[in-house]
Amino acid sequence: MCDSGQQKVEEKLPEETLKRWESEQAALKLQVIENNTEEWQEDPLFCGLERVAGVDLSFIKGDDVTACAMLVVLSYPELEVLYEDCQMVAITAPYIAGFLAFRETPFLVEAVLRLQREKPSLVPQVIFVDGNGLLHHRGFGLACHLGVLTRLPCIGVAKNLLLVPGAPGKEEFKDQVKAMQKAGDSFSVTDTCGRVLGKALRSCDKSTKPIFVSVGHQISLDSALRLTQSCCRHRIPEPIRQADIRSREF
DNA sequence: GCGACAG
């Protein structure tokens, strides 16, 4: 009777925890490198790039705790799966927009460490992360977080636009989306000050719904956008798509 | 004040 709609079992975090998370993000943000650090990143054809990775967590229907952490490594430019690591994990942190990293990062870092330990030759040269990088409330999304902790180049790819203080107005946004007619078209997402936080990209001709690319770590936005597009056979870049698909069949 | 809000 007191039930109004679907209530989610969201743990209430102490205000103090959020403050601690915010300061942790601020501290780690100082280590983010927002430009290219590798030679292949400047090459028009990404010559020298051989391995790209994708990471993703999948959950089960009614279970808010159990998840499957997936890391896949694909060859480039063929985009064939070279490596797959799936681990069932117990999530501790709740989902809070702006703090996704504290929920997923621990398990993704674990997966990268396992790979470095067991198959060093397959360690990726860049990781596609399902979430944002600099396109974030405090300029430090999941892709930045994972990049700093692993010291690997990371690209943030979100399927939906995260509402950040200076981001697009709804009407203007719709018009900009409509203006993208073909695969590869894009427009900048900026903050209040006009700084570019990321790009909305039409990743394929089939879908009109854009994806949102932003810098995670050790790669420029231009290179990130170019590489993302070159990894798109469907709307979602193949590395993330494979991680997503394979994490559900377990 | 209320709502919106990556996965």
Add this chain to the structure above:
DNA sequence: ATCTTGTCGC
């Protein structure tokens, strides 16, 4: 994230 079949189209 997950709940979900058929259906329209290349």
